[in-house]
Amino acid sequence: MSANVLPEGLDTFPKLLARNAVQWADVPAYREKEYGIWQSWSWSEVAEEVNALAMGYVALGLNEGDFVAIIGRNRPYLYWAMLAAQAAGAIPVPLYQDANAEEMAYVLEHSGARFIIAEDQEQVDKVLEIQDSLPNVEQIIYYDKRGLRKYDHTQLTAYEDVQAEGRAGHARLAPVLKERQAKLNESSTCVMLYTSGTTGKPKGVVLSNTNIIASAKASSEFDNLNAGDSVLAYLPMAWVGDFIFSIGQSCWTGFCVACPESPQTMQADLREIGPSYFFAPPRFFEGLLTNVMIRIEDASPMKKKLFHKYMEHAKKVGPDLLDGKPVSFGDKLKYWIGDKLIYGPLKNTLGLSKVRVGYTAGEAIGPEIFEFYRSLGINLKQLYGQTEASVFITQQPDGEVRADTVGVPSPGVELKIADNGEVFYRSPGTFVEYYKNPESTADTKDPEGWVATGDAGFIEESSGHLRIIDRAKDVGKMADGSMFAPKFVENKLKFYPDILEAVVFGAGKENCVAFINIDLGAVGNWAERNNIAYASYQELTAHPHVLGSIQSHIEEVNKSVAADEMLSGCQIHRFLVLHKELDPDDGEMTRTRKVRRKLVAEKFDDLVAALYDGSKTISTETEVTYEDGRKGSIKATLELRDVAVVPLKKEVAA
Amino acid sequence: MSDSFVTPDGRTIGGKVLEMRNITLRFGGVVAIKDISFDIREGEIRAIIGPNGAGKSSMLNVINGFYHPQEGEILFHGEVRKPMKPYQIAKQGIARTFQNIALFKGMSTLDNIMTGRFNQMKTNIFAQMLWKGPAEREEVANREIVERVIDFLEIQAIRKTPVGALPYGLQKRVELGRALAAQPKLLLLDEPMAGMNVEEKEDMSRFILDVNDEFGTTIALIEHDMGVVMDISDRVVVMDYGKKIGDGTPDEVRNNQAVIDAYLGVDHG
Secondary structure, three states, X not given: OOOOOOOOOOOOHHHHHHHHHHHOOOOEEEEEEEOOEEEEEEHHHHHHHHHHHHHHHXXXXXXXXXXXXXXXXOOHHHHHHHHHHHHOOOEEEEEOOOOOHHHHHHHHHHHOOOEEEEOOHHHHHHHHHHHHHOOOOOEEEEOOOOOOOOOOOOOEEEHHHHHHHHHHOHHHHHHHHHHHHHHOOOOOXXXXXXXXXXXXXXXXXXXXXXXXXXXXXXXXXXXXXXXXXXXXXXXXXXXXXXXXXXXXXXXXXXXXXXXXXXXXXXXXXXXXXXXXXXXXXXXXXHHHHHHHHHHHHOOOHHHHHHHHHHHHHHHHHHHXXXXXXXXXXXXXXXXXXXXXXXXXXXXXXHOOOOOOEEEEOOOOOOHHHHHHHHHOOOOEEEEEEEHHHOEEEXXXXXXXXXXXXXXXXXXXXXXXXXXXXXXXXXXXXXXXXXXOOHHHHHHHEOOOOOEEEEEEEEEOOOOOOEEEEEEOOOOEEXXXXXXXXXHHHHHHHHOOOOEEEEEEEOOOOOOEEEEEEEOHHHHHHXXXXXXXXXXXXXXXXXXXXHHHHHHHHHHHHHHHHHOOOOOHHHOEEEEEEOOOOOOHHHOXXXXXXXXXXXXXXXXXXXXXXXXXXXXXXXXXXXXXXXOOOOEEEEEEEEEOEEOOOOOOOOOOOO | OOOOEEOOOOOEEOOEEEEEEEEEEEEOOEEEEEEEEEEEEOOOEEEEEOOOOOOHHHHHHHHHOOOOOOEEEEEEOOEEOOOOOHHHHHHOOEEEOOOOOOOOOOOEHHHHHHHOOHHHOOOOHHHHHHOOOHHHHHHHHHHHHHHHHHHHOOOHHHOOOEHHHOOHHHHHHHHHHHHHHOXXXXXXXXXXXXXXXXXXXXXXXXXXXXXXXXXXXXXXXXXXXXXXXXXXXXXXXXXXXXXXXXXXXXXXXXXXXXXXXXXXXXXXX
């Protein structure tokens, strides 16, 4: 990696924090709603809190180069715990807070973390449960004292007590910090993030200060982020995106990070904060749109009519207005009226009124969903990234936003497409290595620094935008040799509000079949309005009306798939609606909610076989894991249905 | 028994907060409670159990001042308590929840819990209408206490929701919140877990233990679910047909023959 990527004096987080504490001393850096009020901390206050904690760490015996695990939901205190780890010369390792004890044990053991910062009793309990198998864990620091009073405190310390100890020992500890920070530079490790692991065990991705700060700098400049912006931090802290937004870009540009009061209040908090920079996975936007549509269905006929009339107009001219393309005066006027009546109030309700830059990534987003938000005047864009790249590989510049691409290479990123269609990149954000895993590092990153993304795609010649087709290993051939890209079809299916998740099978087969997961919110609401009684999720999934409507959706999708010249073979011939939701606790999805295709195929192999052997029903028993880790099983008899497909013309008419 | 003792999990249970001496309560010819004596000690979780119609709720109503027993006396902090109205007793630091949720259905969670502070508000209606000076300061101070309760019970997401629209388990939690808002010394819970599923029961048990642990509140509760009672209480009184048939730690009570007979029935063969 070439040196001097970063400006002098701004190449580590302790330095950035010190700069911010002076430059933006009174500008709010972090906010959190507590006791019903938004509490805020300015950059100078944050620097003091972080410093006190870092000195407390040292007093407790934290060494340079140690890993500090952080477990909990997005809270300012935990972000400070990460910054403090860096200030003390250690490396933060944020963990997924909803990970069960077993998953946590793997990461804690692999990283060898000596210090653990746990948010509350729930997280402390998980650590204590596995502590016997983790001889490396020495100190557990917890923030929320509730319920922990009676615990054995030989290895347990309260966050504020650590800070108090740090402040008390200021004279002795401050020089230690100073000395440790002086040794840090742009190639020191900034953070270690564990990938959610679509396949196999999680891998610890080591990212340097250059990786994070250069990516934060480039992406902030790309979208003109500045100290006046604000974000809502609600995505898992263990995810690279949250680290880039809430630590990287925030420290670089000085913008304010707001944390929700509780996970359940996120929507209300979003509305109160009205962030100007917003990131959410497609799933979030889908869910939000589904909610809006459900509520419009329940609205009075007048409101319903008004909504549909103006949304139609918004779809027509909204995206053009956003892109700055010419729009007639009449259309502009009508859009203005629509904005006063519908779009404005709707955006306000959604908490997206002030969004200047919005991103979605992680999965493909349904074009209609994407257009819906764009037509309201929300500058929603797509980006493509991964942990190994410190997020950014490609992103869409303003004015070149489309639903079917993921944008142009981010500043400083080089792209190349291998012969098999796999996308490779090289950038300043490219990770250092997988921790304690040189084989995987060598498999993924070649000596010249090119990293395999594992995704298949191509660069569109006309625009230079990258288009992703599917995971490279999921793209296959069907029995007749035509291309099979399951994600392509699944994404079309998932656009329907009542389909939460779809898994399409067909590699090496004559035709495609699908598993469907219904969306309990949307289908439940529909059932209520149509007086359809159901006692459980399972009963709802087996209802003939539900199957009927899913069938009609699939038939529509088949029509659109048939129109694609490359992928017309991927029409779905048979389907079933799964009797349980795919769940990360059962290993069927990753913690970032991506389907583990192979595992699903193996777990439900009887169902896949039944879809191909033509049977009308199948009885099955499935193991499920409850939130507390206990296991149980559910039995179900599923109905399998055939779907109409569009016959394909073998010879193309001249 | 000495004046204070230490529980197996390390909490110190203090002296008697409330002592019931030979209480008898009659409704006309029906004897609801017959000559019952027991005490509640500072900092403990005290359960009152018994089959349906055993007189448990009547007992709570006696403590609460809603019923006045015909015989016997009640000692509060060592002094005989004169017959009082329920609100006077509430002012002494005794708060309660009800078996059938008694919330204001049309009001929000926040407003419902605020009513728990009513007894502590001193400004008059005119000052409150003007919303200046003392009335405003008082409201802010009380709101802060209420917000801490909301945070404690993890019900931030339903702060503004009318309680009528909430599921049963959450309504129970709001009711506990209202009782907690009064910052009671003694908290009376009438079947806090009735009608709940296992998960809701676990949550509620956790909250009851946390209230006791965090604020040192003495808790007296009535409960049907034996598992829950045995898990969370320090001492248990067992009632049957208005009489006390057992009193002691969960283990003692579990092995008490009279209790076993009352719950499992007596062999008349």
